[in-house]
Amino acid sequence: MRHLLSAADLDAAAAVRVLDVAEEMAATQRREIKKLPTLRGRTVVNLFFEDSTRTRTSFEAAAKRLSADVINFSAKGSSVSKGESLKDTALTLEAMGADAVVVRHGASGAPHRLAHAGWTRGAVVNAGDGTHEHPTQALLDAYTMRKHLRGGTGDLAGVRVVVVGDVLHSRVARSNVLLLHTLGAHVTLVAPPTLLPVGVQAWPCAVSHHLDAALADVAPDAVMMLRVQAERMDAAQGGFFPSAREYSRRYGLGRERLAALGERTIVMHPGPMNRGLEISADAADSARSTIVEQVGNGVAVRMAVLYLLLAGELPGGHA
């Protein structure tokens, strides 16, 4: 593994390996002394063109727990045209000797460009690009599911997952569909037709427009609620649904739907949540919710990714 740009970069063996390494990393995080010397002398740059305190903090903690030097580079609000600033920023980071660049960018594919345009030699980790992918989020979701549903080992063969909400704009959904399928899980996407991309039929998952029917038919082991921006009902924003109330009624996870879930079904959300829109407070705070745990697992998963990308031989073989 040279970069982590898409969940599709991982085959089943590689995905399980990341999760296994994450288990070991999680074990180290239960110790009193959480810091490991593993990546001493390596530099990890967090290059965030969009605000995301939670993701940046998670990567920062992961890198620091492995003793890497961390440089936080917030490029948001730069007045330069975004294209110029991505390349120029990359060249700057290259000059600073970045071994890994963790990039969050509003443009789909920006991490691909960073990895392949020859601007930097470091390993590139996609920390969320536009409406494309967010592979480490999918890994931590898979890790969380494996922990709860498969005792923390192996793959997710046969696990049934329902993913609900704004799939069209969700990088989390794209990465999850790919990774969960790779790991053997069965994914059903539930959304109004307006919030599903044209071409979703080619994805390795089932698609439904009816949440109650999907929950009843699939009897999911995990229900993942995606964030929905209320503004998307505005015509200027695309007019994807008539009102927040109607969305919530048809696709939100409220008390009644929560009660109808199977006894051991877990409720997930990648955050940040719109309480009252896609998820009710009852659901978010219920015992079956893994939402807080997902955040914690994020550090272990990101440690694993950084370890696998950076702890081995340098590309080109020079030590």
Added chain:
Amino acid sequence: MSAAQDQAHPPEQGRVLLEGADVQRAVTRIAHELLESNKGADDLVLLGIPRRGVPLARRLARRLGEVEGSHVPAGALDITMYRDDLRRHPTRELSPTELPPGGIDDKVVVLVDDVLYSGRTIRAALDALNDFGRPRVVRLAVLVDRGHRELPIRADHVGKNLPTSSSERVRVLLEELDGRDAVVITPGGTPGGTGGGAR
């Protein structure tokens, strides 16, 4: 990774130095030495270094128990993330670290490994140990000491001293992992024979 490497270098090609009962005798001797130097089994904690140190530590603990009639805890200490040569090799697999329930504070920790070579593994193990607690004493027991130290480290208990050339490769086979007990030495020149080479 290391399993694949092992298959790439069948030990049958090498010279067998210890076999079957020899290995078990060496373990038994180390057990006796340990009891003698520690004046009994009190406070002993055995920590094997993956991979082959772990089953060796378990055997040693069993032997100690048989001789002394008391339970000696054994565990595993993975030192991968403490290595100083991570960037010289493909990404290494991690193994679990399992400390006995009583922990290691104020205990007599015996690090157990199969082959002592450069000493770098033990250096990493001492670093790792440091993050888990503060033992009263740390000792080192190895099945084979093949020389060529690169650090000021020595073993307290050695099953067999084995003068080798640094181009040679020393492999320890254990019943638990390999189906039989043996110590095999193969001539050098095989590139990639790092399994025992970096110890």
Added chain:
Amino acid sequence: MSTTTLIRGARPLGGAPTDLLLRDGAIAAVGQGLSAEEGADVVDAAGLVALPGLVDLHTHLREPGREDAETVESGTRAAALGGYTSVFAMANTFPVADTAGVVEQVQRLGEAAGHVDVRPVGAVTVGLRGEQLAELGAMADSAARVRVFSDDGHCVSDAVLMRRALEYVKAFDGVIAQHAQEPRLTEGAQMNEGTVSAVLGLRGWPSVAEEAVIARDVLLADHVGSRLHVCHLSTAGSVEIVRWAKARGVRVTAEVTPHHLLLTDELVRGYDPVYKVNPPLRTQADVEAVREGLADGTIDVVATDHAPHPLEAKDCEWAAAAMGMTGLETALSVVQHAMVDTGLLDWAQVADRMSAAPARIGRLDGHGRPLEAGSPANLVLLDPAARWEVDPAAMATAGRNSPFRGMQLPGRVVATYLRGRATVAGSRLTGSAGA
């Protein structure tokens, strides 16, 4: 400098080898065993195909205003190297070619460069803003004698304005070349909407955004009895609509670009902005449909939509990148590869789609004429057996954004003649123009 050239053994339209005698800017004779007077240039054209000089109905020369991307000089050099003897320069310059003054300036720049005949396209609306008709009549009456009007880059989306434009240009036999793109359906659109855009998370550009406008426009053109030209048609649905309209007798013509004849949206998977273009690369089914449309005459013209950009406009992430591809120096090779070598077109049909038809649509005199005695000596000699690797850095255009880079393409332009004068000889520009 000799004004007489004897081309020996060329194959006009790919037919039997014959000689062509060019004298005083015209084709003086075509036949076997011709001889020329003392001092005439004699060119051995054995194995070469002779076609009438190509005409590009859709070129962005960028000047005035975007000389960092291309100039009339560099763009027309590229055109000559590609086998063209005339290009229509699109109106989206700075300032926009929406007045007689600007179109005459472009015309003069073209004459000064002298590599090809430059015919300016006039904007349909003031500033391409789609709000008010530009002075179409003044541009038509100007020294540039504009006959093709287009807001290319923008769609004349207002139905009333489009109707008025179609009607108004009838007075001087003009044609509206529509960039068919429904604006609301393509807000923020980045690539063809389909299975690839779904995976890449790039906002989709639905086929219907093109087809809906074409459907409306052919009905409008039918209603008011005007000529309509559809720019860079890219979808199977568009081909069907134009086919239907032609069958109904609507005066519609259509063009397809070389890149839409060859490339698909699969190329976007690496997010390399060299593949970002408007309209976007479509699917394999669309490629097959536009090839078929071009073969059966539903699509009249291959036009390059040559759109050079400075390096930085493509050396960035996809969303920030400019749309467009260069095409003048690769068009004939791509057409040979996609259409001739596949058996879909013969060379006579290539001459029609790349020379005669665009000249006819653009009301361009002196180009696109048959290779016979009396025609102006505008022609291109092509080696169809040659293969070459596309290297954008080696091109005459200032743009380096060729989507064909690294590809092995068949067919090499050996020589181009503009009114009997070689603008390109031995696959190189002949240098000083001196028109």
